Amino acid sequence: MASEGLAGALATVLGGKGLLVQSCDSEPPGKPLSPVRLRKNVCYVVLAVFLNEQDEVLMIQEAKRECRGTWYLPAGRMEAGETIVEAMQREVKEEAGLLCEPVTLLSVEERGASWIRFVFLARPTGGVLKTSKDADAESLQAGWYPRVSLPAPLRAYDVLHLVELGAKFCQQAMHPLILPQELPCSVVCQRLVATFTTVQSVWVLVGSVGTPHLPITACGFTPMEQRGGIKVATLRLLQECLTMHNLAVETKGLLGLQHLGRDHMDGICLNVLVTVAFRNPGIQDEPPKIRGENYFWWKVLEEDLQKQLLHRLQESSVVPLSR
Numbered sequence: 001m002a003s004e005g006l007a008g009a010l011a012t013v014l015g016g017k018g019l020l021v022q023s024c025d026s027e028p029p030g031k032p033l034s035p036v037r038l039r040k041n042v043c044y045v046v047l048a049v050f051l052n053e054q055d056e057v058l059m060i061q062e063a064k065r066e067c068r069g070t071w072y073l074p075a076g077r078m079e080a081g082e083t084i085v086e087a088m089q090r091e092v093k094e095e096a097g098l099l100c101e102p103v104t105l106l107s108v109e110e111r112g113a114s115w116i117r118f119v120f121l122a123r124p125t126g127g128v129l130k131t132s133k134d135a136d137a138e139s140l141q142a143g144w145y146p147r148v149s150l151p152a153p154l155r156a157y158d159v160l161h162l163v164e165l166g167a168k169f170c171q172q173a174m175h176p177l178i179l180p181q182e183l184p185c186s187v188v189c190q191r192l193v194a195t196f197t198t199v200q201s202v203w204v205l206v207g208s209v210g211t212p213h214l215p216i217t218a219c220g221f222t223p224m225e226q227r228g229g230i231k232v233a234t235l236r237l238l239q240e241c242l243t244m245h246n247l248a249v250e251t252k253g254l255l256g257l258q259h260l261g262r263d264h265m266d267g268i269c270l271n272v273l274v275t276v277a278f279r280n281p282g283i284q285d286e287p288p289k290i291r292g293e294n295y296f297w298w299k300v301l302e303e304d305l306q307k308q309l310l311h312r313l314q315e316s317s318v319v320p321l322s323r
């Protein structure tokens, strides 16, 4: 029964869908976490990459004093009460004049839990391109520019790798289409699909307090957790049940993303794929021993799930999560 529930949960997360966050298995030490609030203790930024059939990129010319006249991709800070997609659509409308729909998340970047940027590949669905006659406080104008000859000066060079990521995805999708799932969450946290693999088998780490579930770790806001980025929260949870010195842990990327943005639910849950391996080469046919009673390794026997997991692991078929 427990494993049926787990198989269902794993299939849901591997399919890019979400699951309610009931509670966190690991929290930073100190006082209990309070719900996060947009613009108070978290700032989310959205950004959109558009590429048309002529291999041109949608660029906007910034109007803000600190970067006036420079060129960038449509981007901006999320506002309270918006979903991530609504924020992206608003920024694109304000800065480029276009209506659009998201195709997929291309990348998520973080500087600790308090700064997270969601990068989308998007396509226009209407609207009118903003010209210099429509210049306002949001932008001076927008335009399509050849990918290999972007306008200058750029506001920041990160445009270059984001555009390349978009172009690469258009040529050959590296991961399934992933869009944010509208589910409430009060903190910034990560649900781990933490795997241990051998030639024959795949195991997934499971939290056993209450109903067996994919473990969730809350991200903290202490200077240490901010400096180290959200990976610290993953390592904290693993440290609570594994002896880490002989293990290598790698966050491969995102399988999905959950956020609501309404009813004061400003938290997010990142569903991440993590690998746990022994540092020392050699034949290890069992996962590392678990300390305590709060977790166990679940051997994934369902053929289809095992195949999906191995595919995601071998091809790095996940949305990049970077710092």
Ligand SMILES: CC(C)=CCC/C(C)=C/CC/C(C)=C/CC/C(C)=C/COP(=O)(O)OP(=O)(O)O
Pocket (backbone or CB within 6 Å): 045, 064, 075, 076, 077, 091, 109, 110, 111, 115, 116, 117, 155, 156, 158
């Ligand atoms: C924000 C995160 C996690 C990463 C930033 C990644 C980097 C290095 C970006 C390059 C430098 C840059 C352009 C930083 C600005 C980040 C920021 C606060 C964007 C908000 O977008 P704006 O376009 O300034 O906001 P509005 O459109 O809402 O005015």
Ligand SMILES: [Mg+2]
Pocket (backbone or CB within 6 Å): 074, 075, 076, 077, 095
């Ligand atoms: Mg902006």
